[in-house]
Amino acid sequence: MATPKDTVWPLDPHTQAKHLIISEYLKAWYPICAGGQFKEFTYAEGFAGPGVYVGEEPGSPVVALDVFLRRRELLRPGQHLNVLLIEERGDRLEELRRQVDRKFDEYGGRPSQLTVTFRKGECTTALLPTLQKLTPRRSPFFAVLDGWGGPDAIPLDIARSAANRPGGEVLVTFQPQHLVRFATTENGAQAGDRCFGSDDWRAAVDQPKKMKKKFLVDCYRNSLFKAGFRYAASFEMRDEKKNELHLVFASNHLKGLTKMKEAMWKVDKQHGVRFRDPRDPDQLEFYFEEKPELSPLRRALLNKLEEGPGEVSELREFALCETVYRDVHAGMVLKDLLKVGTIESSTGKRVPRKQDRVWLTKKEPTPPPLSPEPLF
Ligand SMILES: C[S@@+](CC[C@H](N)C(=O)[O-])C[C@H]1O[C@@H](n2cnc3c(N)ncnc32)[C@H](O)[C@@H]1O
Structure with missing residues (x-):
């Protein structure tokens, strides 16, 4: 999609899907933060947008506010939720303010424990200093960094700051074609170094075409680990x-x-x-469904078990962290593998429990083919 020039633009299906993901995630994040010991927590968007689409659909900051306002009673007395919205274009920021006010009106006004801070500016230079002013203390911080193009507009410092706060998390979005292009042009090099936190990513240029995206995704994941995060999924x-x-x-x-x-x-x-797992260049795209296509996970778990026996909880964590699947999907695959006898478990039970160990069933070595009877 070409970068829109107007203040608002039409909503496309993957933006709609992204909004659903943000909303569903916040439905879990918000009660966890509000129920924790923290007096303060922050939801930030570095590329907030106008808060609305051509068809009147809400933008991501308004989607987020709806989750918070729907359950505003969760904020305890003395507790504070900051919403920080950065947008570089004045017309979009103005529209965003209107949309946010509308949302508050819909819920009978802004609760005193929820503050929205708007900043007109570049995410790179505006987000961290504003955050520092708002919440100098070490409080939970979830940043949605949803720019257009490659991640070159997103310096790793933002991820570092999130990683060093308790409960700090980031969701970064980008369009993969920019990611590859930006790695192959010299112009993007310095921004690239700031984004990845080193120049390791530049070796993408030497990768075969099919592997470039996977290489960059792996590099970016490693950068997030170096920034201090323990887990990263793409x-x-x-x-x-x-x-x-x-x-x-x-x-x-x-x-x-x-x-x-x-x-x-x-x-x-x-x-x-x-959906597609960008780290598996051979994997096909598939829909997420109630009865999901689990064969790529089955393959991944069997490869993992080739290395030796594993605890079910470790294999579930492997699925969660290293594939696009959920931990429960690993449980489903292991149950099937036990049923057909491909693997065995330490308890001999048919339903694997988290603490059980499982391993590949030893197959009888195939006998060598019989040598044909000599004809003479
Ligand atoms: C993909 S849109 C965001 C859409 C919004 N997150 C949503 O889902 O409704 C990106 C927005 O970031 C703004 N933007 C682009 N570059 C920026 C930058 N460097 N700093 C801050 N905002 C930027 C654009 O004007 C645009 O409104």
């Missing part, structure tokens, strides 16, 4: 018009990743968006 969405959107989520908590995967898998066939 996935790619493609709509019927072949528009692609790449999403990377990073967190320090397995629960965060579990909730993000649950949110992702809510985007089913009806949304017209297929």
Whole structure:
């Protein structure tokens, strides 16, 4: 999709799917933060947009506010939720303010414990200083960095700051074609170094065409680990018009990743968006469905078991962290593999429990083919 010039533009299917993911994730994130010991927590968008689309559909900041306002009673006395919205274009920021006011009106006004801060400016230079002023203390911070194009507009410093806060998390989106292009042009080099936190990514130029995207995604994931995150998951969405959107989520908590995967898998066939694991160049696109296509996960788990026996909980975590699948999907695959005798478990039970160990069933070595009887 060409970059829109107007203040608002039409909503495309993958943006709609992304909004569903954000909304579903926040439905878990917000009660967890509000129920925790923190007096303050922050939801930030570095590329907020105008808050509305041509067809009056809400933009992501308004989607987020709706989740918070719907359950505003969760904020305890003395607790504060900051919403920080950065947008570089004045006309879009003005529209965003209008949309946010409308949302507050819909819920009978702004609760005193929820503050929205608008900043006109570049995400790169505006987000961290504003955050620092708002919440100098170390409080949870979830940043949605949903720019257009490649991740070159998103310096790793933002991820570093999130990773170093308790409960800090980021969701970064970009269009993969920009990611590859930006790696192959010299102009993007310095922005690239800031985005990846080193120049390792530049070796993408030497990769075969098919592997470039995977290489860059792996590099970016490693950058997020170096920034201090313990977990990072990436996935790619493609709509019927072949528009692609790449999403990377990073967190320090397995629960965060579990909730993000649950949110992702809510985007089913009806949304017209297929998913793909960008780290597996041979994998086909597929729809997320109630009865999902689990053969890629089955292959991945069997490869993992080739290395030796594993605990079911480790294999579930492997599925969660290293594939597009959820941990429950790993449980389903292992149950099937036990049923058909491909693997065995330490308890001999048919339903694998988290603490059980499983391994590949030893096959009798195939006897060498019989040598043909000599004719003479
Ligand atoms: C993809 S749109 C965001 C859409 C919004 N997150 C949503 O889902 O409704 C990107 C927005 O970021 C703004 N933008 C682009 N580059 C920016 C930058 N460097 N800093 C801040 N905003 C930027 C654009 O004007 C545009 O409104």
